[in-house]
Amino acid sequence: MLQELTDQVFNSQYTAALPRDDSFALLFEGDHIAMDQTANRFPRLDEIQGSRDSLVYLFSIGETVFFLADAPLPPGMRWVEMREVRFEAPREMAFAAATGQQLSLWYKRNRICGACGExxxxxxxxxxxxxxxxxQLYYPAISPAVIVGVIHGDSLLLTRMKNRPAHHRALVAGYAEIGETLEETVRREVWEETGLRVQDITYYKSQPWGFSSSLLVGYYARLSGSDVINPQDEELDSAFWVPRGELDVSFDGISMTNEMIVRFAKHGSDGLLRPEMPPFMG
Ligand SMILES: [Zn+2]
Known part of the structure; x- marks a missing residue:
């Protein structure tokens, strides 16, 4: 997945690190980020104009330090769409861009105190x-969301989002509502998107997903009851069962959704589901 950096450690803890010429500057313009012509790297601090007083420390990856900058597009750089960065840039650059964008939006949206307007x-x-x-204190906001691989025998439930390309396939997904446990989010989202019920909800992995300021929490679950798909809301995606042998998807190393589909395609439900534990009686 995108955050799995092979030989470098990502450190998001805030420090009062001083900018160096070889630190990277992340500059955002809407849904675009400044990168060199080949989208292989961000500008260095010695390549951007303007005062360094406005730089904001973001994080480090290995020995490389990243700052948020507010400056014109440096010469030799271009605005690259975040979606292109996700698929084309080296993994640590794509992860840095997504995480930097999340922090950039958080700083931008909290310039003014929501309680008093100062x-x-x-x-x-x-x-x-x-x-x-x-x-009033403001800490970075992270929105938890679930990704659910619903398993029925040797088939997996896939969805198609209305605003995505026709070939795009996904799993049931959605944000947790206030007051919900993540398991309740799983049950509700599956019900709303497909009219199905699930059991044996089993945690898989999580993935920070800065592109949507969210933390994705992956679960597999087993169908409970009828397998007839009947979305509860007309605005929602279509959904369908796909037998394991027909899951035509290759591993992209980026998204947890992709990893969860590929994992089921390769191994079936082996080890993905556990029986429901008896209730804890204290
Ligand atoms: Zn205030």
Whole structure:
């Protein structure tokens, strides 16, 4: 998956690191990021114009430090669409771009205190914004969402999103509502998108997904009851059962959805589902 960097450690802890000429500068323009012509790297700090006072420390990957910058597009660089970065750039660059975009949006959307309307300020100690007028604190917001691989015998439930290309296949997915456990989100999303019920909900892995400011939590689950698909909301995607032998998908090393489909295609439900544990009685 995108965050699985082979030989380098990602460190998101905030520090008061000083900018160096060879640090990377992340510049965003809408859904685009500044990269060199081959989309292989970001500008270095010594390549961008403007004061370094406005730089914001983001994170490090290995020895490489990344800062958020607000500057014109440097010479020799171009605005690259985030979607292109995800699929074309080296993995650590794509992960840095996604995570940097999430932080960039968070800083941008919290310039003003939502409680009293004053300008917020950045803490020098941690990743936090505070309001000097009313004392309100703002920490980065992460939206949890589930990805669900629903298994029925030797078939997997795939969905097609209405606003995506016709060949695009996905799993049931959706954001957790306030007040819900993630298992409840799994049951609700499967019900809303397909009218199906599930059991044996089993955690798989999670994936930070900066492109949508979310943390994806992957589950497999077994069908419970009828296998007739009947979406509960007309606006939702279509869904269909695909026998394991007909799952035509290759491993992309980027998204957890892809990994979950490929894993089922290769190994079936072996080891993916556990029986429901008896309730804990305390
Ligand atoms: Zn305030």
């Amino acid at each position: 300008k917020t300020q950045q803490s020098s100690m941690e990743r936090m914004l505070f309001c000097p007028a009313c004392g």
